[in-house]
Amino acid sequence: MNLSPKALLNKPGFANIAQNTMAAVGVETVLKAVGRPTFIYLDKNTNEETKKYSATKEFLYQALCLTIYLSIIPYFKMGGYRAAKKVFKDKELYPKVCKIFKEFDDKAKVEVKEGFLAPLKKSKLSYKKFMNDYNGRKKAFEDIPEEMQKIKGGIEAISIVGSILGLTILAPQISHFILHPIMGTLGFKKKENPQAEVSSQPIEPKKNNINVNV
Secondary structure, eight states: OOOSHHHHHTOTTHHHHHHHHHHHHHHHHHHHHHHHHHHHHHOTTSOHHHHHHHHHHHHHHHHHHHHHHHHHHHHHHHHHHHHHHHHTOOTTTOHHHHHHHHHHHHHHHHHSOOSTTHHHHHHHHHHHHHHHHHHHHHHTTOOOOHHHHHHHHHHHHHHHHHHHHIIIIIHHHHHHHHHHHHHHHTTOOOOOOOOOOOOOSOOOOOOOOOOOOO
8 A cells, every 4th residue: 555645645535534534633622621521520539629620620731732733733734735735746747736736826926025035925825825715615515626635635634743743742741831820820739649658667578487408
């Protein structure tokens, strides 16, 4: 099975699979933000103070994960657009895909003035125009060309990478610096695990009776 970027993006159904994955990540995070605090409160073996602290902390953590996710995904999607452009840069092999990129790039060039940040602005505007066109076709139930689906697949594939980075790496690191101060502002003190008391008395080894037959 060929799992190279070109092979994956050449499959029209890849965009739909990726989109479904991204939607699942968002839904899962929302469910965790609601479900986990609820289960904490339903635990009858935990006192009310601990329940309140743990449920609040879990809700804030999941909310923070979702915020990070929503904040970084647009940048990764734009990066996916640029990555797809590099994958399909060969005009002889992918003439129709290159034509679509050129169409939106030309529209962006007209609206962006020249300057130091012009290339970046053109790239962002080209991506925005592509997405507006793609979503417009989708809402109107119009047929979406296979070439546009390939580009959309690249966009969503890179955004999956963004999800992984945001939810498994960035969120824990940021929460380490932000979550506890927020909890403190809300009146919650950080829970400390009591350290086990270690006896200062030396431990004497047990004496074993050993019979030696001579």
